[in-house]
Amino acid sequence: MTTALTDPLAILVDLLRCPSVTPAEGGALAVLEAHLSRLGFAVSRPVFREEGTPDVENLFAVVGTEGAHLAFAGHTDVVPPGDLGDWRHDPFAGTVEGGEVFGRGAADMKGGIACFLAAFARHVERCGAPRGRVSFLIAGDEEGPAINGTVKLLDWVAARGTRFDACLVGEPTNPEAIGDMIKIGRRGSLSGEVVVEGVQGHVAYPHLADNPLRALTAIAMALMEVPLDAGSERFPPSNLEITSIDTGNTSVNVVPARARLFFNVRFSDAWTPRTLMDELQRRIAQGAGDPRLRPGRAPASVRVTWRERPADAFLTRDEALTRSLAGAVEAVTGRRPELSTSGGTSDARFIKDHCPVVEFGLVGKTMHMANERVAVADLELLTKIYEAFIARWFAAHA
Template sequence: MAADPVPLAQAMIRCRSVTPADDGALDVVQRALEPLGFTCTRLVFGPDDYRVDNLFARRGTAGPHFCYAGHTDVVPPGDPAAWADDPFAAVVRDGTLYGRGACDMKGGFAAFIAGLTDYLAANPNHPGSISLLITGDEEDRSVDGTLKVLEWMQANGQVPDMALVGEPTSRRALGDTIKIGRRGSLTARITVQGKQGHSAYPALADNPIHRLVAALGPLLAAPLDNGSEFFPPTTLQVTGFDVGNKASNVIPAVARAMLNIRFNDHHSSATLTERLHAALRAAGCAYEMQADCSGESFLTRPGPFVDALSRAIARSTGETPALDTGGGTSDARFIARYCPVAEFGAVGATLHQVNESAPVDELRRLAATYRAILEEVLA
């Protein structure tokens, strides 16, 4: 009889693990893994006011080493009164599990453990090794979670040969999408200095708005690229513009802009940062710029690992998964520095929403699909 992911998902959801709080969520996971033969190591990182609990668990020592990565932290529920039930009650109603994290990603994580349980029952002497990298810092800073655990794994000889992140990647039907990469994300905060003056005497002033607009204009006038084999075109969005000026007849002294660039594998954060500098210099700006990259673009090209995932998903769900690189960033951006990584999980229809939910049948089918994946990648 197949293991049921629903009770485990309920136990996890009932832990109010809003980042960086754990509230016992990793204890639930550890209690589920240790009877399956996993050696569990708890890893705590971060300053006193932001302590993050993480878990690394492994069964086996031989290769190939397959790692499942995910997170037990969740975003805040917002106004509890807007929910039909307590956001952490984990109510099952009309075949659907409700609660913060049901979709992203406690439900999917419980499905992996259920599929893992069934796989181990049928394959007690399985080849290779299986590990889990579980963090409590994915939804917020993402500094003291997966990033730090990977450093620990490398220092302790625990780097996997391949990894699967269980984020909800399916779009309309379970199994229709695998993420094999993600775009990079660069945020730039620009301050242009000018000279304040009367708008009737512009020759006596230096309008920083005009200079900033002149710098941004060419960047916005044409695409930065036309996409690549596996990525859509790079996008640049002006996400903030402020001069702090309420007087219509005053030329301000300072203008500020904030940009976010989601970039493909034609670029790096370094080349894009230099492109911004060049545009500002060309406009004659006296400026300061702070550029921060939350992750470079990465790609796991189709090959044995991706092919194995596709076969397993198609066999279990009947869907032929599309290979996709869209969406935002995930912790896969850190794992990509160490080994091939892909992402696959449930339909992400309600993640971060009020009344977040996951159909019970979908969780059970996801568990069966994760079992199929283990059978393929460890064959």
């Protein structure tokens, strides 16, 4: 493979040509292994499995044997491209047009991986190897259930006695332009399902039925009416959204037997998943016993199920890590980035249990969209920032 390892565009095109739709490896990890091996990294590609889930291949690569240890984390799996007719170019061709490179995963997040690899290669070319260790933690199911990827990869690395001093996740964090935003934490996430049991019947004889939607309406109000908190210095107020209400009923003259409600909460550091569950259970019980829509009836029969894996809210307080990255951004772009905890969740929620972690990457405006793309100029800018960050971080740990 003759790709110039200091050229982020060439590396990205190599990665984009691999159809690594989650959970398929698609050749992307093989490409990455070849590039990293040329830079002296020792590369492992462990496969993790769990019953009921697809096997997932991941990558861990490390160079250096002692000293401060900096990890870069990301994922090569991508979401499906969708309708190919919506794309201007083949989503797995890595086409460059009009100063942009098109492809599924260009922004999320093969572009970030390409930039960090090129940044490391440039650092070695100009300054020699860092006085410490550098690792790549690359998962293969971040866009999927996230069961056989980063969580197990971190445990696998830890079981071999490897520890990290800090980690940079290369997810696309910038809303409009490179230098807008560094993520220094994330809100927590909690999802739940509420099932209310009723009594099916004819709408003309309501006394013989018990409409579960009456109780579910009260439960919805109890969940949403009173704010969960007012936020904090680093976190916006927690927010609960009801995402679905369903009875499976297709008839207009039948009272349904049961009704389901799904919700998700993005929460601040005022809560842990456990304390938030307790508060939401209290609100659900309050709504189930509300007599206004069900006068004279006992509290509704309700079942609550917590779905997916809850994510804790977290905030990174490692000043050396934050200063090194923010200083690199400002030195290269002249812009002072916002330090934010906004947005969705990422694999940083797992990494923070192993070391301090921050996130910074490309502009994310087209991620998961048809014609996903990044500006070639942004690839160069991000590579320069990453190179400056590597130098600053290791200087701070000399």
